[in-house]
Amino acid sequence: MPEEGSEEIRQRRRHSIKWNNYPNDTIPLWVADMDLFAPTSVTSVLSEAIRRSDLGYPSKELYDSYLDAINRWTKRRFGYLYERENLEPIGDIVQAIYWAVSTLPGNAVIFASPAYPPFFRSVRESKKDIVTTEMQQIDGVFRIDIDDLEEKALHNRGSILLLCNPHNPTGRVLEEEELKEITDVAIENDLWIISDEIHRDIVFDGHRHIPTASISPQVAQRTVSLISGSKTFNLAGLHAAALHIPSGTPSELMRSIPKGLLSGPSSLGLLAGATAFENEEAWLSQTLNYIDDNRKLLAEFAGEYDLRATIPQGTYMSWIDFAPQLQSSQAESAHRLLLDRARLALSSGEEFLPQGGTPYARMNLATSHQVLKESLDRLKPLLHT
Template sequence: MILNNNEVIELNRFDRVINRKGTDSAKWDYTKNIFGVDDVLPMWVADMDFPAPDEVIDALHARVDHGIFGYTMPGNETEKSIQRWLKKRHDWEIADNIITYTPGIVTALSIAIQAYTESDDKIVVQPPVYYPFFDMPKKHNREVLFNKLHLNKDNRYDIDFEDLEEKLADQKTKMFILCNPHNPSGRVWSKEELTKIGQLCIKHDVLIVSDDIHSDLLLFGNRYTPIASISEVIANQTITCIAPSKTFNLAGLQASAVLIGNDSLKRKFNSVLQLHGLTTINTLGAEAMKAAYTHGEIWLDELICYFEESVLFIENYLKEHLPSVKVIRPEASYLVWLDVRDLEIRDDELKNLLLNKGKLALHLGSTFGENGSGFLRMNFACSRESLKEGLVRLVKALN
C-alpha cells in the first residue's frame, strides 16, 4: 500500500520492480553472450519479471523443507489438477492416462519429431513462428515447408489455406506443427480456422503437434480452442503440448505436459522419451505445476488485466511518440509484434540501433523466419515502469 494525498492506494503486485541480475537469469545475466553487450534492458526471451503466485512459492518452500529430493513421478493429484484446470479455464475435458510429462516443450517437439517422422520427411510450420519450430526439424534432418502467414489490412495474421493444403498433400509431409496461440503474432486461432486445419491434416494423413504453451494467457476476452477438442478424429491425430511455464513464470523449473489421447502415438512418444532417459521430471517443477494449476487462478486473472493495460499503454505510447511503428495487438500472451517496416531500416542496422543507441535487447523479427524481417518482438511481462523505460529506449533507437 502507498499513501497519496491521504488516499490509500493498493500497489499492484505486478508494479513491483525486482532485481533479477545475479540470479543466472538467461534474460538478465546472459545478454553479453547473446547480444555481445550487457548494459541493455532485456525485453527478449519469453519469461516474466514477476514472481510466481504465492501459493506456488509456498508449495515449493514446503517441498524444500521436506529435504528429500529423490526421483519424482507426478501422480494422480497432478493429473487431476491439470484436468480440472483445462475444464475450468478452457471447457476441455480430457480423459485419464493421456498425460506424459517432459522437462519442456522444445524437448517435446524434438521427441515428437524423432517418434513420428523419419529422416528426409517433411514438416510444415507457419512463419513468422517460434524459431525452434523450424530449427529443431532441421537439426533432425527433416525438411521444413513454410506455410507463411499473411498480415491482413486489419493488422491480423491470416492462414493461406490453399498453400497449406498444397504442403500437407506432399507425400513426404508427415507432421504439422501448430502454435496455438501463435508466437510471435499473438494470434488466437478461431475454432473455424482450427477445424479447417484439422480437416486438412486428416485428409492428408499428417500428424498435428499443437504447441499450446501460451493458451492460458488470453487477452481481451479471446477464447482458446484446443484443436484436439474439436473432434475425436482430430484428437486421434494430435499431440498437444501445454505447460505452466509461460502462464505462471516457471520456465526454469522445467515441467510441461504432453496430452496424447491416441494410445499408439503415446506409446511411441514414451519409448523415445525412454531412449533419452527422460522418464521423470524435476521434483520442484512437478510440485510447482500441481500448485499452479490448483491455486493459480486469481493470480492469473490479475496478470491478464495487467497485460491488457500494458498493451493499451504500448499502443498509446507509440501512437504518440513513434506513429510509424504499427503494433500488432496480441490476442494472447505477453509478446508484442511491432511492424517497423515503414522506417525502412535493414535488420542488421535495426539490431545495431537498438543495442547501441537504445540500449535495448529485443528479438529481431527475422529470428522467426524471413517474413519476420522488418518486425520486432518485445516482451512486455515487466512492471509498467520498466515497460515505459523500454519504450523510451525504443523511440530513442528508432527516431
C-alpha cells in the first residue's frame, strides 16, 4: 500500500462523498469506504473495458460469471454454497434491505441497536414497526441480549429479524454458539431473517464469519442473505451486490415485486466483482493486515489516552463513546465537538440509535497509517482533560 497523506488522498478521491462533504482542513473518517487502492486486476480490467467503450447493457455471461465467482468465493472462504438459482444480482444492499423488509410478512422488524441507519429508515418507510433490542457491552465487547431478543420475538411472532453480521457499527462478529441461539429464537417464533453480511470479508485474526444460512437447512429456508464485494474490494460506487432468496414464501413474495422497480448491477460493477472474487484473495489478506495495523494503533492509543473505543473484531469501524469529553465541553454532540475542536469528521452516533446517541461517533479505520496517526494526534487535546 502506498503511504499517503490526507492531501494526496483528497486529490485522488476527488469524486467521493467522503472527501467532499466537509471543509478541506477536516479529515473525513466517516462513510464506510476505504481510502486504500482497489485491486490492480480490477482497475486494469475496468480501464480496458472503458478503453474499448464496452459500456453497454451487460450480457447474460457477465451476470453468470459474477454470480459464479461470488459463490465460489463463498465456498472457498466460508465453506458454504448458496443455491445458485436463488442467487439474485442487485445494485445495492440497501435496496435489497428495502425489498426484503417491505415484502416479507410481518408488521414488525426486530434488530439490534446501535444499528446501520438504513435499518431504521427501511422499516419506517415500509410502514412497519421498529423493535430494537439494545446490545450489551460486556468487557468492551458488544453482545446481543438473547433473553431480551426472545421477549421481543415472543411479542412479535411471525415478524422479521434483521441481522447485521459482522456488525456495523460495533464491529462485533457473532460466534457460532450465539448465531445458533439467535436463529433458534427465529425458528421458535416463526421469524423471517434478513441477514446483512456485507462486511463478511473484513474479519480479523481470532474471529470467523459464519453465514447465517449455513447454520442449518431450517435456518436457510427462512433467511434472505445479503452479500457484496463493495466493502471487500472497495467498489461501492460501482453498484454490484447480490442476495440469496430461499425458495417458497420469501421467493414468491419478493419476486412478485415488478422487476422494473429494482435496479441491477452496473456492467462495470459486474466486471469488477467477477474479477475480484475470482483473483483477489491475496489482495484481501494484505489489505486486512494493513487495516489491522490501524486497529492496533487505535487500541494502543485508546489504552494510553483512556479513549472508550471498541476495537472491531470485524468491519473497519470503531464505535467510540465520547461521553467524558462531551461532559466537559459546551458541544451538543460528539460529532459536533470533533468537527469544531479536532477538525475530524466521524459518523454521528445519533443516526445509529433509536433515542439519540449524542456521545457516540463511528470512526472509519480504512485509511492510510499516516492519516490515522494525524487524526489521533488531533484528538489528543480533547483527551487531556
